[in-house]
Amino acid sequence: MTAPTAPPADAVLWQEQVQIPDLDGTDALPERIQTAIVGGGYAGLAAARVLAAAGQDVVVFEKQALGWGAHSRNGGMAIPELKAGPATLRDRYGPLGLRMHQEVNEAFDHLEALIADEAIACDYERTGQLYLAHTPRLVPYLQALAAEHADGFGEPVRFVSRDRLHEEIGSTAWHGGVVFDRTGGLHPAKLHAGLVDLALRAGADIREHVAVTSLADRGTARPDGRFLLETSCGPVRADDVIVTTNAYADGLLPELARRVLPIGSFIVATEPLDAAVAAEVSPKGRMFVNTKNLLIYWRLSPDGRLVFGGRRSLQHATVADAADYLIASMHQIHPQVRDAAVTHRWGGNVAVTLDRMPHVGQLRGAWYATGCNGSGVALNTWLGHQLGRVVLGEAAPPSFAELTHRPIPLHRFRKLYLPVVGQWFRYQDRT
Template sequence: MANTPYPESYYAASANAVPPRPALQDDVETDVCVIGAGYTGLSSALFLLENGFRVTVLEAAKVGFGASGRNGGQIVNSYSRDIDVIERSVGPKQAQLLGQMAFEGGRIIRERVAKYNIQCDLKNGGVFAAITAKQMGHLESQKRLWERFGHTQLELMDQRRIREVVDCDQYVGGMLDMSGGHIHPLNLALGEAAAVESLGGTIFEQSPAVRIERGANPVVHTPQGKVRAKFIIVAGNAYLGNLVPELAAKSMPCGTQVITTEPLGDAVAKSLLPQDYCVEDCNYLLDYYRLSGDKRLIFGGGVVYGARDPANIEAIIRPKMLKAFPQLKDVKIDYAWTGNFLLTLSRLPQVGRLGDNIYYSQGCSGHGVTYTHLAGKVLAEALRGQAERFDAFADLPHYPFPGGQLLRTPFAALGAWYYGLRDKFGY
């Protein structure tokens, strides 16, 4: 049987030690079968186990193999489309409920880290950096919007103030969110998986779901076994493939690239980011960066539509890093990798139910670290019969990409090119 290891990355190289997990080689029965051991699946499993469900998790590769173990590691609030956009689309009542949930994911992460003693280099503080006056105006509006929904840990920063937290002369100002922050994403996933097992949940690795037999008691088939359950949660996101065709039709895997420097040492690291906050700029095709626990700079950006792996990741991302920090021109890059996220046309997550007993959440559109933790709680609530918050997401309108799967990649790339020009010329 194929054994899929983690891709080479800084996170895989610095992951906490965990015991090997077996592949499913038998027939098992459970209350809930979760497909995917990333954040959505692990968060769902934890909330369900805490509420007395029996849970079995199937992972095609290893815990956190996908976006959960490869992302930029930034705790960023709200959704890929903010609450005002949602309000214009669905009206104030539904937007009010979604707005109240927009800041919950980060709290869930911190609760998990504290409750289960997860070692993942958790640091507080995230910066949105404005490159233009127009972007600064957007941040001022965003602060007012978020404060409408009770989120008050925000500080607007002028040009002088932002230079105190990031040694980069590109920015005219920014906004600091002290409820944001950053983590070692793979170690967070591994810690959550250990928590699942501590509560009696079972995780099978190297056990891809190859077929779902739908019905009153659905069955998930793997190459060497099967799981019969009362409910299924589909949490594969960009790595689900065509297991559920109706989900694949309204989403598109996209790749983002990340590089990690050699260790910089305390003095250089502190000169770049004195308070150890993470940073993302306000461009449509944004750059994001932070320090690791051992004082490396982790820098990401760029989007590859259709999730192809670029031939030379360092050639794409290093120039972006040097534009922000030219003082790092002689620094060696130790790791470079890509990972996929799932994009929807609306850039809002897709949540729903197929039949009576197959639930899903997907399509975080690059904003998944916090949302996926919220999604796990919302899915668990729905399985317990408390569906109001689930329905608020499920009722969001979603549409297929123009031209279907054949043309979705060129259309999306054309849109990104347009917005990239707007970023470049400051519109």
């Protein structure tokens, strides 16, 4: 390993490691299509594949380069989780809570099966996840969480006490942990490239660098298409529309944008570690997450780097500022990697909702799925797939459609109050 010298350039490791076809949307659009999909991430592509495979004319509009969004910036942890365990969800939402828990698990199974059945080369491995207590105060909470999943619902989840943690992680910073067997690690941009390939092979038309700029629902009875979409490439009429913009919701549907807080999350990656150092850091190759409100998450990449993500606060931050904090935290937790050069640093947005739950719904007649709250690799892929099936009339909307999706209060002023919320989170994390 080389000693760190210059700071890394802002660049997304995953994006450098994939090739996706150039799908610039300059050809004229057809006058009318069956389904228009806004957003070329996991959700949009999964929806497109189902619809195109059923014989529909489908166009996916991606306003940036394909592979720009959170789908190729994330930590690559496929986690079947909501922010609460199954018993808590049941207490909070009744039978709906249990159905939502089931669907998150179904999303995870769906992703695993899709990767296996379609031979998507995305370095997927069922690694398990280790959720780590950053303070002794949270050990009883983790013990109860493990019992909630394992005893109450028969899930492969177990508590690991501090004296056994060395079997799981090469770090002494933790007071206990919970292992969730049903978690996997993958290369996020390779998964995205695989979904692009599947959607294209099914017959979908994918247009990158084409933004949908307005959307008018013209009523259900029109023979020339129910929706009129304006795009940066011209107008198009569509019978159905699916909006999968997650944290990148823009002015297209302001009422959707108001229901989502885009929160920055940042990642740094080292050069590939010596095999012995990598094995010491993560003897079982787990996905690691800690219990802080402003949580950190980290893992070994398929090529043996330490990939370390999180954020210091809810204040606007540059990638460089965020990276300084992450590198310091990484060295504190894993002094073994102090000599490894940090070669990449980047950021992206996660979609946070008021109730910290995913949401599915219809606005102006268009379907949408949003609100990954940081865990959308498996879930958003499945939500897109299911929305495709809903449009085909093959499935009922996912249970998340039954939740009330409330706007974020004072959304326009979020940059003023989020730093204060972040300070409160940090105070709680410290005390």
